[in-house]
Amino acid sequence: QVQLVQSGAEVKKPGASVKVSCKASGYTFTSQYIHWVRQAPGQGLEWMGIINPSDGSTNYAQRFQGRVTMTRDTSTRTVYMEMSSLRSEDTAMYYCARDDDSGYYFCDHWGQGTLVTVSS
């Protein structure tokens, strides 16, 4: 069965960076893109970007360009999302989600989420 297992909760100080991992199993890792979506406490879902695990190409939401980097390691079937210059407003649950392979960009399986807390 498809599984996306994310790394554990993080607490960071303002200005620091965080790197969240998402390990995939149960399907061909390089055949389907991975999205990153975040959700601030009590708020809605916010799309951050997408990575193609096959070649590492990315497409970031405009508001995260320059501050977010998505990478992958095909040997470990893991995708990473790194965010720099953290501020309190980045406190949120961060999800990775597998893209359906139909070419229409939606999420058919989700990770369990990683809580990132930014606090001095």
Added chain:
Amino acid sequence: SYDLTQPPSVSVSPGQTARITCSGDALAKQYAYWYQQRPGQAPLLVIYNYRERPSGIPERFSGSSSGTTVTLTISGVQPEDEADYYCQSADSSGSVVFGGGTKLTVL
């Protein structure tokens, strides 16, 4: 970038029909998707390509589209359907947008 607009809340009694709308210009040309998110859980895909149900999603969940508005319909609402529901669409470059979410309350 574009916006998708949902009502903040919808309330129904058990057994009734709940309808949650999502509006946006892009929906006239792009597919819409719906996710259910129960408290403390990750989102779950319940409708894709306007009206298709993934395996394991109950038949009481259905989707429809008319112009720039899509609708998620839950027929015979059950207490376990109480959750937040999000619509989503994407443009041809793969940029994704979510609606603001609708809290479904089962009275």
